Amino acid sequence: MAPEKLGKYKIVGKIGKGAMGEVFRAHDPVLNREVAIKTISASLSTDNDLRMRFHREAQAAARLNHPNIITVYDYGEEAGVIYMAMELLEGADLKDIIRQSLLTTVEERLDVMEQVADGLAFAHAREIIHRDLKPGNIHLQPNGQVKILDFGLARLGTSADMTRTGVVMGTPNYMAPEMVKGDRADTRADIFSIGAVFYEILTNRKPFDADSAHAVLFQVVHQAPKPMREWTPDVPPILVQLVERALHKDKEQRFKSGTELRDALLLVRQAVSAGRASTATLETEAALAAADTKAKDASYRSPRNTPAGGTMRPRTGPPRPANPNDETRAAPRAEMFTETRRPTSRPPSLRPQPKASSSGLWIGVAAVVLALVGGGIWFAMRPRPAAVPAPAGAEDAKMAALSAVLVSTQLELAKRDLEDKNWSGAVAQAENALKLAPGNAPATKVRDEAKAQIAAIEAAVTEARASVDKGDTQAATEALSRLLALDPKHPAAAELSSRLDQYFQSQAADARGAVADSKAQAERTRAAGSDAFNQALGLSREAERLLAKGEYASATRGFLEARDAFDRARRAAEAKPLPTPPPVSNAVTAPAPPPPVAVAAAPPAAPPTPPPVTAPPVAARALVAGQTAIEAAAKAGKAPAGFDGGDVLADRDFLCKLAFDTTPAEVRPGENYQVTVYFVNDSGKAIRLKTVALATTVNGTRSPRPASSVKEAPARSRTPLGGLGGVWPEGVATWILDATVTSSKDDTCRSRLTLR
Numbered sequence: 001m002a003p004e005k006l007g008k009y010k011i012v013g014k015i016g017k018g019a020m021g022e023v024f025r026a027h028d029p030v031l032n033r034e035v036a037i038k039t040i041s042a043s044l045s046t047d048n049d050l051r052m053r054f055h056r057e058a059q060a061a062a063r064l065n066h067p068n069i070i071t072v073y074d075y076g077e078e079a080g081v082i083y084m085a086m087e088l089l090e091g092a093d094l095k096d097i098i099r100q101s102l103l104t105t106v107e108e109r110l111d112v113m114e115q116v117a118d119g120l121a122f123a124h125a126r127e128i129i130h131r132d133l134k135p136g137n138i139h140l141q142p143n144g145q146v147k148i149l150d151f152g153l154a155r156l157g158t159s160a161d162m163t164r165t166g167v168v169m170g171t172p173n174y175m176a177p178e179m180v181k182g183d184r185a186d187t188r189a190d191i192f193s194i195g196a197v198f199y200e201i202l203t204n205r206k207p208f209d210a211d212s213a214h215a216v217l218f219q220v221v222h223q224a225p226k227p228m229r230e231w232t233p234d235v236p237p238i239l240v241q242l243v244e245r246a247l248h249k250d251k252e253q254r255f256k257s258g259t260e261l262r263d264a265l266l267l268v269r270q271a272v273s274a275g276r277a278s279t280a281t282l283e284t285e286a287a288l289a290a291a292d293t294k295a296k297d298a299s300y301r302s303p304r305n306t307p308a309g310g311t312m313r314p315r316t317g318p319p320r321p322a323n324p325n326d327e328t329r330a331a332p333r334a335e336m337f338t339e340t341r342r343p344t345s346r347p348p349s350l351r352p353q354p355k356a357s358s359s360g361l362w363i364g365v366a367a368v369v370l371a372l373v374g375g376g377i378w379f380a381m382r383p384r385p386a387a388v389p390a391p392a393g394a395e396d397a398k399m400a401a402l403s404a405v406l407v408s409t410q411l412e413l414a415k416r417d418l419e420d421k422n423w424s425g426a427v428a429q430a431e432n433a434l435k436l437a438p439g440n441a442p443a444t445k446v447r448d449e450a451k452a453q454i455a456a457i458e459a460a461v462t463e464a465r466a467s468v469d470k471g472d473t474q475a476a477t478e479a480l481s482r483l484l485a486l487d488p489k490h491p492a493a494a495e496l497s498s499r500l501d502q503y504f505q506s507q508a509a510d511a512r513g514a515v516a517d518s519k520a521q522a523e524r525t526r527a528a529g530s531d532a533f534n535q536a537l538g539l540s541r542e543a544e545r546l547l548a549k550g551e552y553a554s555a556t557r558g559f560l561e562a563r564d565a566f567d568r569a570r571r572a573a574e575a576k577p578l579p580t581p582p583p584v585s586n587a588v589t590a591p592a593p594p595p596p597v598a599v600a601a602a603p604p605a606a607p608p609t610p611p612p613v614t615a616p617p618v619a620a621r622a623l624v625a626g627q628t629a630i631e632a633a634a635k636a637g638k639a640p641a642g643f644d645g646g647d648v649l650a651d652r653d654f655l656c657k658l659a660f661d662t663t664p665a666e667v668r669p670g671e672n673y674q675v676t677v678y679f680v681n682d683s684g685k686a687i688r689l690k691t692v693a694l695a696t697t698v699n700g701t702r703s704p705r706p707a708s709s710v711k712e713a714p715a716r717s718r719t720p721l722g723g724l725g726g727v728w729p730e731g732v733a734t735w736i737l738d739a740t741v742t743s744s745k746d747d748t749c750r751s752r753l754t755l756r
Contacts, residue, residue, distance in 0.1 A: 006037055006083045007076050025088065028073075035073060036089070040082040055720055058084045061151045063126055068119030070139070070147045077714055089149075091142050095135035098200055106236065106272060109201050112138075114265050115146035120194060120258030123148075124187045131185055133193035134174045135200060172216045173206050177249050180217050188251040191261060195246025195254075202239065203231035207247065214406060214436045221249070236277035238268050238285065245282075407437045414446045420568050421487060423457070426450035453486055461492045468499055477503045480553065484511075488560040497553035504552035511559035512547070515540050518566035527566075527573040531680065531718070534657055536565030538682030538716055545684070620666035623675070624756045628657045631748045656681055658739050658751035659718065667728045667755075674725035675753065677739045681713040688712050688744035692721050697736040705737075 003011055009026040012034070016023050021039040028035050058075040061084075065071065074085040094112070103109045116138060123130065130137075130151060139147040172180075176192035179185050199207040207225030210216045219225075228235050228243065242264050248254050255261040264282055267289065271280035414429035430447035434440055460483040467476035480496050484507075487493070497504075519536070527533045543558030657680040667673045677694060681687050689712060694705040707722040721739065735755035742748050 003079075003081065006039070006078050006081060007074070007085075009035060009037055009074075009083075009085060011037065026085070028085070034088045035085045036087065038084045038086065059720075061086070063128060064119075064123055064151075066119055066122040068115045068146050068148060069123065070149050077712075080714065087147075089139050089141060089147060091140050093136050094138040094140060094146075094197070094201070097140055098135055098204055101204055103201060106234070106239070106277075110239075110265065110269055110272065111144065112140070112146055112201060113198055114262065114269070116148065116194060116197070117258055117262035117265050119146070119148045120190060121262045122258070124190070124257040124259065129185060129187055130190050130193075131179075132171060132174075133190055133197060134171045135197055136171075138197065172213050172220070173208050175217070175220055176251065177221045178251055180221050186251075187257045188254045190258065191246050191254045191256075192248075192251070194258075194261065195243055198243050198246065199225060199228060202235050202243065203228050205231055212435065217406065224249075236268070236272065236280075238271050238277055238280045238282060241282055242268060407433050407440060407443070410436065411440070411443050411446070414443065414450075416571070418446055418450055419571060421453075421564060423450045423453045423487070427454070457483060457486050457490060460486065461490065461496075464496050465492070468496065473500065473503055476500055477507075480504075481507060484557050484560050488557045488564065493557050494554070497551075497557050500553050504556050508547055508552040508556045508559065511556045511563065512543070514563045515543070515559045515566065518563045518570070522566045522570040522573070525570045525573040527569040530569055530572065531659060532565065532569035532572055534680060534682055535716060536562050536569055538684070539565055541682070542684035542716075620668050622666050622756045623660070623662045623673075624754050625660045625662075626752045626754065628749055628751045630656060631750075656683075656687065656713075656741070656749045658721075658741065658749055660737070660739075660751075660753045662753070669728055669730045669732070671728055672726070673728050674723065675737060676723035677721040677737075678718045679710075679713050679721055679741055679749070680718050681715060683715060685715050686712050689741060690744050690746070691740075691742045693738075693740045694722050695738050696724070697734070697738070699731075699733050699735075 005011060006024075006026070008030055009028055012025045012027055014022060015025050015036060024037040024039070026035050026037045027033075055075075058072060061070070061072040062075070070089065071087040072084060073087070076083060097103060103112065120130070120133075128151070130148070132150065133148075137148065137150045139149055141147065174193040174196045176185065176189035179189055196207050199205075208216050208219040208223075210219060225247065228240050242261075245264075246254055246261065255264060267282055267285040268277070270289065271277045271285050410429050410433035414426045414433060417423075417426035417429055427447055427450045430443045430450065433443040434447065437443065460479045464476050464479035464483060467473075467479060476496070477500055480493070480500055483490060483493055483496070519540070522528065522533055522536070539558060539562035543555050543562055546558055547555035659678040659680050661674075661676045661678065663674050664671075679689070679692075689710060692707040692710070694707045696703055696705055705722060705724055708720060710719055710721065713719040721741070724737075732755065737753040738750070739752070740748065740750050
């Protein structure tokens with residue numbers, strides 16, 4: 001059921017449902033505009049990893065104010081629902097446009113490709129990587145404007161990988177080979193994904209497609225896609241060259257960023273507009289553009305609008321509306337892409353230069369002719385490496401090895417979910433493994449066990465409710481006990497606990513003892529001090545409070561939640577890294593060349609050159625977080641009670657901790673780093689925040705840092721307060737980040753991150 005309101009936004013209706021939650025249409029009464037509201041579902045909102053992912057999506061998208069990227073307006077939380085307000089779009093996804101074959105000419109396709117590259121260039125310039133680019137995440141509005149959507153997998157380029165080692169994120173048909181192999185993704189991974197999208201735009205077919213996910217991933221890593229001109233013979237060779245470069249298996253051979261890709265597309269547009277697309281290459285067009293800037297009267301003409309004759313082409317079609325949402329056709333038409341085109345950034349090579357002399361003009365013309373002739377000959381006759389067939393069975397062996405690692409990763413994740421009592425997650429991960437390896441016995445066992453537990457939970461809920469209605473408190477208590485043991489966070493657990501409180505005194509005592517055992521085991525694995533351990537402490541304290549009030553069933557439920565949380569903290573401390581794919585090599589050993597023919601005695605060898613002396617590497621220095629100090633506001637004339645470690649105040653329910661996520665944990669000059677500060681609320685109720693202050697002191701100079709304007713920290717949550725990052729500078733002797741938070745009751749939290 002849709003909520004009536006989230007924050008200031010009044011919900012109008014439901015748009016759809018995604019992997020993480022739902023999307024609603026809403027009205028902003030302050031600015032009187034329609035917006036889209038994206039939420040995390042209630043069942044996922046307690047998952048810290050998903051909360052961080054959702055926050056990362058909002059943080060990344062909020063930095064991207066560009067015509068070709070969806071605009072994010074707001075981010076917040078209300079009544080346990082985390083939401084993000086964003087621009088409301090009309091039109092259709094590129095996936096549907098391709099399926100309906102609505103892009104029929106090179107001009108139409110280039111227009112979409114250029115706008116996508118424009119938006120991607122803007123994101124890459126701000127060190128943001130999308131990591132899940134595909135036709136379904138690219139939207140076309142009725143006026144032809146392109147919008148890149150869903151930065152749900154995006155991360156800041158300076159931050160560390162927030163996924164577990166070996167976990168493959170993204171969509172198989174569009175994933176870069178390095179992502180399949182578990183390597184860190186950078187801007188070039190986005191280039192590969194967009195290359196796959198461009199291939200599909202130009203041919204209406206996916207470059208990598210098969211009947212199973214592991215077969216698709218094998219193609220991505222080892223096989224080149226079918227030549228584009230076999231599907232669509234009229235694709236210009238220069239456009240084929242661009243897509244093939246974007247889809248190169250070796251990321252060093254691809255365009256380095258969206259900016260390079262956008263500039264290359266402008267060269268393609270230049271060739272298409274001038275009528276030489278059938279013979280041009282990126283190299284010859286770059287040479288032509290460079291020579292043209294030196295020619296007489298070389299005032300800039302947009303390659304999008306300049307035909308072969310060199311005069312500006314008049315704009316056609318109606319002007320685009322200022323608000324892309326003004327037109328509301330159900331799906332865009334093919335002809336809409338012939339409307340006026342947006343001006344785009346000029347590549348550096350096309351910027352106007354001072355006028356040249358007439359002799360310079362003739363020299364420039366001669367250079368153009370030579371470049372075109374020479375480049376055309378080079379493109380037609382360039383040496384191509386002879387294809388050497390791989391040894392028989394080599395591809396099957398590589399495919400089997402890659403599949404085995406992917407299955408192992410999914411199975412390990414399924415087992416971890418099973419241990420954490422995340423039954424639905426275990427089923428999903430096990431079924432992913434079974435898609436890659438049908439009939440896999442361990443995956444089948446995990447899936448069936450998780451399904452059995454889900455069935456047992458539903459049976460316990462049904463029995464408990466029926467027994468309560470009949471007045472059979474003994475049967476109801478037994479059924480609720482089974483439910484709490486299997487899933488103390490189940491929505492029915494809270495409902496039934498309130499009705500059976502008086503019958504759970506002994507169960508509460510048993511659950512309290514189980515918490516003590518789990519806590520002791522977690523401490524033996526040195527899990528104490530971790531975020532998971534501290535969260536378990538908060539749950540345990542809340543259960544103690546309920547027990548003191550005589551709410552025995554609710555206390556039992558709280559103790560069992562704390563027990564499970566301590567167990568998760570212990571397993572996290574004991575966890576081994578997930579398997580990573582073995583290095584893949586496509587090299588084939590060539591036959592040894594014949595021995596050289598001796599023609600003369602070699603002169604005496606020169607004495608060996610000593611190796612160059614290199615400076616020793618700069619030692620890394622760690623960023624170390626201090627403990628949180630909490631100070632209570634003075635009450636009744638008493639002095640504030642100061643203490644460390646986040647202990648419970650005798651007279652105040654102010655359970656907090658300031659946590660720092662640092663990536664990497666050690667920094668070196670010239671390397672990227674990222675620090676995020678979190679307010680960890682371990683209490684059972686929300687804490688209103690009055691002020692948040694962040695400041696750095698570098699080599700003795702103190703500077704304030706931007707902080708979040710968040711006003712409330714929900715119960716048992718991690719609320720981001722701000723952060724900083726970039727390239728670690730040279731010459732840093734001392735570095736400190738201070739964080740201070742004051743609550744609405746004037747209690748204060750302080751902590752410090754120090755360079756050691």
